Amino acid sequence: MTTIELKNFLIYRIAGINDKNFLTAIKTIVESKSETSVYQTTPEQRERIREGREQISRKEYFTNEQVELEVDKWLKEK
Numbered sequence: 001m002t003t004i005e006l007k008n009f010l011i012y013r014i015a016g017i018n019d020k021n022f023l024t025a026i027k028t029i030v031e032s033k034s035e036t037s038v039y040q041t042t043p044e045q046r047e048r049i050r051e052g053r054e055q056i057s058r059k060e061y062f063t064n065e066q067v068e069l070e071v072d073k074w075l076k077e078k
Contacts, residue, residue: 001009017023041049055061062070 014023014026
């Protein structure tokens with residue numbers, strides 16, 4: 001059976017299933033193997049992303065190396 005044939009077979013068989021719990025389990029499996037993910041963000045998260053992008057465009061950020069140096073410095077002071 002080819003991949004396309006298998007997909008069509010599964011689509012046909014799943015269409016005939018009415019057990020919500022079973023379908024939910026299949027959904028979980030399919031989502032875990034999906035090559036593309038859609039992330040749902042809240043309005044607050046989208047605003048924070050927008051603010052972060054603006055900060056980057058204004059060069060208002062620290063590199064990973066800068067942060068590691070600051071952490072090392074802070075730890076040595078303790």
